[in-house]
Amino acid sequence: MDSFANRRHIIRFIIILVGLIFIIRLFVLQVVDSTYKLTASSNVLRYVTQFPARGLIYDRNGELIVYNEATYDLMVVPDQLQAFDTTEFCTILDLKKEYVDEALKRAKKFSRYNSSVFLKQVSSRTYANLQEKLYKYPGFYVQARTLRKYNSDIGAHLLGYVGEVNEKIVENNDYYRSGDYIGISGIEQSYEEFIRGKKGVSVYLVDVHNRIKGTYSNGRHDKEAVVGSNIISTIDTELQAYGEKLMANKIGSIVAIEPSTGEVLSLVSTPTYKPELLVGRKRTENYVRLMSDSLKPLFNRALMAQYPPGSTFKIINALIGMQERILYPYTKYDCNGAYFSGRFRLGCHIHRSPLNLIESIQMSCNTYYCNVFRAILDNKKYPSIRESFDMWREYIMSFGFGEYLNSDFGNELKGLVPTKETYDRIYGKNGWKSLTLISMAIGQGELGTTPLQMANMTAAIANRGYYYIPHIVKEIEGDFELDERFYQKQYTKIDSIYFEIAIEGMDLAVNGEAGSGSTARSAQIPDITVCGKTGTAENPHGKDHSIFIAFAPKKDPKIAIAVYIENGGFGSTWAAPTAKLMIEKYLNDSISVPWWEQHILNAEINYNNAEKD
Amino acid sequence: MQRKINIWSSIDWLTVSMYLVLVFLGWINIYAAVYNEEHQGIFDVSQRYGKQLIWISAAFVIAFIVFIIDINFYSYFAYIFYGILIFVLVSVLIFGKEVHGATSWFEIGNIRIQPAEFAKIATALALARYLSSYNVQINNLKSYIRIAAIILVPSFLILLQNDTGSALVYFAFIIVLYREGISESILLLGLFVVVLFILALIIEKLIIILLLIGILFIVFWFINRKLKFTAIAIGILLFLSGAFYAVNEIFKMGVTYYYIILIALGISGIVYIILSIKYKIRRVVLLLIFLIGSVMFTYSVDYVFNNFLEQHQQKRINVVLGLESDPYGVEYNVNQSKIAIGSGGLTGKGFLKGTQTKFDFVPEQSTDFIFCTIGEEWGFLGTFFIVSLFIFFLYRLIGIAERQRSQFSRVYGYAVISVFFFHIVINIGMTIGLVPVIGIPLPFFSYGGSSLWAFTILLFIFLRLDASRLELLH
Incomplete structure (x- = not known):
């Protein structure tokens, strides 16, 4: 009655074959192939997001209205922190010790292993000072960002403004991560997709002394940022x-x-x-x-x-x-x-x-x-x-x-x-x-x-x-x-x-x-x-x-x-x-x-x- | 005829022990995956490992209850369970809660239940009941249709919930059908369709049609064993293609090679049919129908792919087939997953020492990508052990299935094996980049109550049936 009993051998064979394939693959991945291995346990990968500059906005006659200015976000990865000289750190950045404690607590709460913003929009001058001393502060690194600059005071409503994404957007849109900027009104909002460009990422190997030792696997996992498209508006x-x-x-x-x-x-x-x-x-x-102004600007x-x-x-x-x-x-x-x-x-x-x-x-x-x-x-x-x-x-x-x-x-x-x-x-x-x-x-x-x-x-x-x-x-x-x-x-x-x-x-x-x-x-x-x-x-x-x-x-x-x-x-x-x-x-x-x-x-x-x- | 046996002494304790080991290891790894210094107590129910501990305890109670129920309960009520679950699957579509784009959850208070997980059990029981019914012959059209309906209706409903992974699980029941004697030609046809589907996506249609023609001539020769006929047939096709090619070139009509061959094939087809009637050559029409069907199928694959699959599903398939690179999305996940597993090395970084699998490096690290934690923290030794354990577990289940005296128990057993096998292959396969990213849990390891309970019930019904196998006398 059960004339197909022999087929059980084939099923067994398939299962064992798949198991073997998996084990061989795992052996290659974990033991043979060194690309996936990090040389020492103290080495860590750092994913630095490359934020592209937003596109510029011109008027109909080619006159520049909106452009960008460089600024720097100081990032922190709590798990890579080591004891450091808080006083000197505060002097460089012109911060109060309370802020440092508060910000570190916040970062730890967000994630111990992922970076989060410690201090936003550090000016180029402060950045220059900080850059030389950064080796003393493992766990901190600097990320370049851009801010909007305006050639004149006109067109606030039609240009719109840029702000940080809110949680709802982060949840619904794969592109944005918490802390990213997004156009909130005007041209900045309507043409966000073109103007924002495309974020990139660089993967670096970083040693215990907070020094970048090079790109990870020759930049194979890097992705270059694409600068945002410039916009020529119809405005005179x-x-x-x-x-x-x-x-x-x-x-x-x-x-x-x-x-x-x-x-x-x-x-x-x-x-x-x-x-x-x-x-x-x-x-x-x-x-x-501006919100509380009775004339509603x-x-x-x-x-x-x-x-x-x-x-x-x-x-x-x-x-x-x-x-x-x-x-x-x-x-x-x-x-x-x-x-x-x-x-x-x-x-x-x-x-x-x-x-x-x-x-x-x-x-x-x-x-x-x-x-x-x-x-x-x-x-x-x-x-x-x-x-x-x-x-x-x-x-x-x-x-x-x-x-x-x-x-x-x-x-x-x-x-x-x-x-x-x-x-x-x-x-x-x-x-x-x-x-x-x-x-x-x-x-x-x-x-x-x-x-x-x-x-x-x-x-x-x-x-x-x-x-x-x-x-x-x-x-x-x-x-x-x-x-x-x-x-x-x-x-x-x-x-x-x-x-x-x-x-x-x-x-x-x-x-x-x-x-x-x-x-x-x-x-x-x-x-x-x-x-x-x-x-x-x-x-x-x-x-x-x-x-x-x-x-x-x-x-x-x-x-x-x-x-x-x-x-x-x-x-x-x-x-x-x-x-x-x-x-x-x-x-x-x-x-x-x-x-x-x-x-x-x-x-x-x-x-x-x-x-x- | 039946006799009573003490089920506690005849339960397969080896399988039960493997079950306990797997569940325990699963929990350990969830703990490691979501571990952070601020929450260390293992009973902290605000953390996933704390919650999982509750699901596990409940699973043990469920296993016990499943085990003490009378054996006949499962086969008598198989169709009723099936009907209820179909009803539930329909209502979840209407009233369900959407999580991550899939409408597959029922929310009762704080607890979310995913009916799709339990539908597997009902389908396994219904399939076992049908195939073991008196007088059911598996290889006729009526059975094919009924079996397809039993398997595909829940699969389709789950697909509508946008839970592609769980819907695909049902295709694993092919293993059951194979064991129960479904004709090889049906399976070969299925395999052919799948291969053709993939080929249609990765290579040009012109090459596919040439391949198909080549295969067809070989098959033709195999059937008739007449070299002369085959040579004539090839000659006709070559001549016509050449003629059309020449016409196309001379008059610069700009028709692509694909259509030249298609036209040549169409006319040769008519010639073949006339010749085959004249010389009484067998099966020419059948072969031609097969060829036309295949061509139409490859032609429609693009359409189906572009119109029926959603963008993220297309992307996953494209990434696995190497047609598309997407280091930020799907490929990013797989890359992260491979880095995590690869960084484990031979012996791993040690329990709770993993860095890659923590937080956002690997997505869904406590659910779909739990295998990364094993790979990173326990190294090759750990993954080798787990994969071997799973394989041995399946091997053992086959042994148990084969010793059943009732066909119902055996079919059900193979259904259990199919489901486990599919989940294990797809889940582990995706973390090591061998199969597309399809979100289905790793049995006993992935975080989540519904899947753990469903796998537990699935397994323990089988163990219950097994414990009573000697009650049934031949």
Whole structure:
């Protein structure tokens, strides 16, 4: 019955064969082959991590913004320590004995056999002194690191900063070890993978006297560090510096984009801070101080502050109206100082009446857009407001609102474009109509947009219908390419012919005759046709925010800009002249009317209300 | 017919002693692996050796309980155990806790249990029950399918948990099937598939197809013993390949050699079939199907490799096949492990004197890489002793399996042997760089309660069956 009993011999044979192979292999490994053996029991291997220098960051014109400085970490391996002269040691390093005891205890707790940092960021001079005496202190060795250095004080938010990895990252990412540096915000974070390079390791044989006796097995286990790739950013340092200067005593932000590429020319968020504050040993201390500052200098308003878009949004509603064929350039609406519907009233300012479409943009008539907005939503083409609202929303979203733009900034916000469900929840399923949403006609109400999104919208208008996803990096040195998405046109759902009409309005808003009712004449630049639109974001906490969007020149636009000045009141007061100065600086590299510059620099905006938030 | 026997006197004390020695040595090495000066008390339960001591004590209790249960319990309930464990494996997928990327743990309070470890036992019992059933013939299609299902269902579920190592263990049951008489041609086919898989990864497809064709002609000659036919067949293929090559060169069509041969082969295949019908030559179609199957298989290996295996698994295979160098990741671990073992020399650095296996030099030094500690601290003498002990242990188990009178006990015994053998080979093999890094524990040595208990239960059920072998009369 058991006719396969003989097979047991084969199984036995296989088991014994495997055993023999293992024993032979072990014999070779342990007795014959000397590469794996350490000559004397006192010799130890030291794994010294080779930290590559982070890539440099340049501006769009090749000007260096961020570079590196050498520094040294003093490392300790507790198990290799021997009694040493603490007093001399403390003198060299300018330390207190308590620190030494504390640090050694910490190192022992971390690991007796592995190295850990004893003292961070020793300067080159101290290092020179220490180097000569290091033989007296077995168990200590020095590891070269680099720290960031900045050529100027600008661009803190967009450059971002570098800090030590936290435990969570160490756990989830194989590359990082405790104590490594990582980009935490801005370019440093978004392009961390390229900028960091690749760590290497050198394995040395070290004798009892803390002397390196050579590389272990001829460097076969070494791995050379790869220096980080340099980054060429899209920023124009001069423009950035100028923007920061103009915004110095204000809260708000400026985002300028090159419409033909989506490259961010400058990104200002004020109040800001000096980037060098977040480098080196004083980083934590400064960070805590900046965090507790009531004006929130660490908060990047350009990406993370949401405001209603205000009257700038009228352009979008005008475009949607034309695309939906309920609005034509010759369409006129009366305005008697306010929009009335039954007992409802929404105020407007004094201007002549009636206005056509182009004039309505020029003079920013509220009544006109209440009519346009209701015509869009009450369009008989759609069975109910639920469908027409969805249609409207899709147009809005096609300009990059209400969703991440997917730029290369790490922490942009989505902004807010309400859905029909939002209104269902507030008013019930059939409880809302076009009049309920009327404040969105003039860009107030439930809308939230970031300055970056507004600049992007302006770029889309400047391009007559499409935009490139805004990005902050132009080129990564080495064999790397920017992500495909930055080279793809993102089309809005509006045909380009309608943009021409809206742009006429924006042209008139800036360049109309004095007394013609143009709202943004403060943005005029001689010889350059600036097209712009003012806006005012209602602020429930204090004075309204001043908004201005613009692009220039009208034909073949080179710059699209959005300026937000918190509590600045009307868009024409502060935001428009600020934008004009920025545009002039970028296009002409000189300021034609210095008086305006002084006016902006000396602006005093009362932030007492804002601080109460 | 049965008779009652005192199981305590018929237990195989030699195996039990080996078990105790292995467990004791295992604990000693865990102690050494995680030893540090601040925690020296062996009962310190905040340390792994302290915890392991608790697992060991529990293992002894479990062994005792397993041993006093009636022998028939295991075969009667084999399928039920199997069903329960399949259920548990499914639920761990849904409710389990993820540790190191594998969802294979149940957490009850502070204790984590890994059902995959226990699934081996249930599978071994179910396999034994099935193969020992009355009237089961191992070599027919129905049996093949059922056996494959019994073995592969838990393996697949464990694979879904992302615990590749434990899933592969099930392939060790081939040893059982071999012993129980599965046809050699099935095993050869399996071996052929594995070899082809590896070849497909390391050498070019063109060379593989040439090799396959060569082998096929040799086989053809063996079957028919007619040199003339073989020569004609080779001639046809050579002629067609040459013709296509010439056409390709003249018209500069840029077709690669691989496709030229493939096309030539396709047309020669048709010619072969026509000739074979005309001259009544045997098995030509079968050989051709085999060839086509192999070509398709090599073709799909790349696809499977790139799409079904995860990146770290591809990497491990590539590193072992020498296709990829990765001194920081997998290779780093293996290198560290080899340095640790190699630095032990002939006699080792002595107990607790190891430097390489402490802390981060060798990863997972108390679990998967525990063998490094042995190698470093006890040297070649230590590793020789441990490997020999394991081999003798397996040898002994084969002896016990072969003296069983019931087929159930014998099959189960071989299942136990297979599981132990696989774990030992893979675990020790990976620390000395002979097999890919697959995270499975070394029986009785690696830190961890689940695996120790599972191995203990596995072994003691077998010893229980053995103790009662004389109750069964022929």
